Amino acid sequence: MHYDLPFYILSFLLLDPPSTLARPGDLLFRPGSWFSSPTPPLEKRYDTFDVNPNGSTFLWILEDDYSGSTFFDRFSFYDGDDPTHGTVNYVNSSEAFSKGLAYVQDNGIVVMKGDNTTWLDDGVYRDSVRISSYAQYNTGLFILDLNQAPWGCGVWPAFWTLGGGTWPYTGEIDIIEGVHDNQHNQVTWHTGPGCYLNPNASFTGTVAQTNGANNTDCDGNANSNSGCAISEWSRASYGPYFDAQGGGIFAMKWDENGISVYSFYRAAIPGDINDGSPNPSNWGVPVASLDPDDCNPLEFFVNHSIIFDITFCGDWAGNSYATSGCPGSCSDRLQDPSNFVNASWSINSLKVYRKQILNGQVSAATPSPIPRDSLTLGLTYLLIFVGILMSL
Numbered sequence: 001m002h003y004d005l006p007f008y009i010l011s012f013l014l015l016d017p018p019s020t021l022a023r024p025g026d027l028l029f030r031p032g033s034w035f036s037s038p039t040p041p042l043e044k045r046y047d048t049f050d051v052n053p054n055g056s057t058f059l060w061i062l063e064d065d066y067s068g069s070t071f072f073d074r075f076s077f078y079d080g081d082d083p084t085h086g087t088v089n090y091v092n093s094s095e096a097f098s099k100g101l102a103y104v105q106d107n108g109i110v111v112m113k114g115d116n117t118t119w120l121d122d123g124v125y126r127d128s129v130r131i132s133s134y135a136q137y138n139t140g141l142f143i144l145d146l147n148q149a150p151w152g153c154g155v156w157p158a159f160w161t162l163g164g165g166t167w168p169y170t171g172e173i174d175i176i177e178g179v180h181d182n183q184h185n186q187v188t189w190h191t192g193p194g195c196y197l198n199p200n201a202s203f204t205g206t207v208a209q210t211n212g213a214n215n216t217d218c219d220g221n222a223n224s225n226s227g228c229a230i231s232e233w234s235r236a237s238y239g240p241y242f243d244a245q246g247g248g249i250f251a252m253k254w255d256e257n258g259i260s261v262y263s264f265y266r267a268a269i270p271g272d273i274n275d276g277s278p279n280p281s282n283w284g285v286p287v288a289s290l291d292p293d294d295c296n297p298l299e300f301f302v303n304h305s306i307i308f309d310i311t312f313c314g315d316w317a318g319n320s321y322a323t324s325g326c327p328g329s330c331s332d333r334l335q336d337p338s339n340f341v342n343a344s345w346s347i348n349s350l351k352v353y354r355k356q357i358l359n360g361q362v363s364a365a366t367p368s369p370i371p372r373d374s375l376t377l378g379l380t381y382l383l384i385f386v387g388i389l390m391s392l
Contacts, residue, residue, distance in 0.1 A: 086314030113344035130309035153326035168220025171301035195295035197228035
């Protein structure tokens with residue numbers, strides 16, 4: 001006997017209804033059913049949206065991706081004297097590449113390091129690298145994925161941003177910085193006069209001190225150029241413990257609402273970072289934060305380039321060497337290359353996102369534009385209704 005399959009049944013077979021809906025359709029289309037698709041829940045699509053204090057909705061859009069074989073194409077190599085008086089010889093790009101101080105591995109990992117093969121005579125400076133991005137930024141979300149950051153007695157690395165013009169009037173932001181075998185990363189801001197760190201703002205770190213006083217005045221010309229600084233609480237945010245964790249993520253959010261720094265171990269990186277749709281509002285309390293009420297982030301920080309460097313001894317690592325627990329003197333330690341096997345950056349990627357304001361506010365209750373899932377559901381119901389009429 002010949003049997004004609006009703007049209008409304010065919011409509012179920014031909015269409016691909018959404019697997020999960022934030023609508024009454026959930027009663028019909030359940031995840032795991034024979035006609036479900038891998039479409040994620042509708043509500044999840046709004047996780048990447050964030051809301052400003054003024055109520056405007058925004059998200060972070062990828063602007064620059066520094067990674068892989070083209071990483072060094074977007075940086076200049078500095079080969080002048082170290083302004084922090086380190087016993088370092090910064091080399092140009094040709095020397096850095098030929099001496100193996102800067103290169104990209106076959107797997108895309110970027111490596112920069114200080115010379116760890118050459119014995120030095122007394123008074124000779126050790127080769128190293130300092131690079132600065134051609135691009136300049138006035139806001140952004142900066143996400144650095146590291147396997148390793150430099151450390152060791154006499155070593156002073158930094159990942160930071162620096163404003164154009166005369167220092168410190170366009171600002172400096174030290175995102176990763178430390179010396180010797182320190183265990184706690186220090187985040188520091190240097191500015192012109194009038195910018196202050198609010199010690200009561202929301203962050204998990206501890207305000208750094210000089211001679212027993214909190215470093216809350218960010219003026220680079222005050223307090224021996226110490227700036228305003230916060231030390232991370234974690235013992236694994238810098239040095240050998242950070243590397244032992246497999247590295248991790250350092251992120252800086254800089255917009256009109258302030259400047260905040262976050263850090264995550266490799267095993268605790270937020271999913272939205274891995275997915276390329278970062279939303280700092282999902283990350284919890286930052287490790288360090290500069291409140292906009294006490295320091296306008298758009299006024300004190302202007303035209304910033306991204307910088308990586310590794311220096312030795314100098315104003316911080318040299319002056320603190322005697323009390324660091326490191327052996328001998330900093331100048332003596334500089335001579336033996338084996339002391340610098342850990343003075344290396346190993347970078348998976350550096351991504352910079354820009355803030356994109358959306359038209360109107362988006363919520364799960366009033367999505368805009370209409371999601372594809374809703375259109376599919378409506379069309380499905382229409383075809384079912386037509387099929388029923390045709391079968392009567």
